[in-house]
Amino acid sequence: MESGNMVRETIQSHPDGLDPNSVDVPVFQATIRPHQSLSHDGFRNVMIGCGAVSLVTSIACVQAGFWPVAGFFGLDMIALYVALKTSLKRGHSFEEVMISPIEVMLARVTHRGERREWRFNPLWTKLTKVEDEEYGLQTLTLVSRREYVVVARDASPPVRERIADGLTRALADVKRGY
Secondary structure, eight states: OOSSOOOOOOOSSOTTSOOTTSTTSOSEEEEEOOOOOOOHHHHHHHHHHHHHHHHHHHHHHHHTTOHHHHHHHHHHHHHHHHHHHHHHHHTTOEEEEEEETTEEEEEEEOTTOOEEEEEEOGGGEEEEEEEETTTEEEEEEEEETTEEEEESTTSOHHHHHHHHHHHHHHHHHHHHHO
């Protein structure tokens, strides 16, 4: 009985030429978040500044006899708060894009945590762009057969351009591999 001499058979490469361990390794992977210029501290500072201006102006208007103006300043502050809070919450949404030799996957996660995924065969997937001379890359779309999905829809045009370059290279690499 031989205890230490077990015969091991190793496969150097797959018969089709693909390495089975690298088939689902991502060639391209990105997480795309919307551009958000206002942080939580910025939100607080804007609300404090606008509230102070609103309060001082409201007091002056009430003393001058224009008391309804104070109510409208209050309504403006409520509207500003709701708008900025909604913007901050929507900033928590993101998109994940992943390209491997066997799949193109796009996942979109909303600020509520709802997730939606699209999966395509990379050999049938192409990238279409809509560009504007003045504003840059406006729309970036993954197209596979008859399905169209917009990618990086909340990103700025320069970020969208970088994503487009990466996606174009990754799709070309995957297609060249077959």
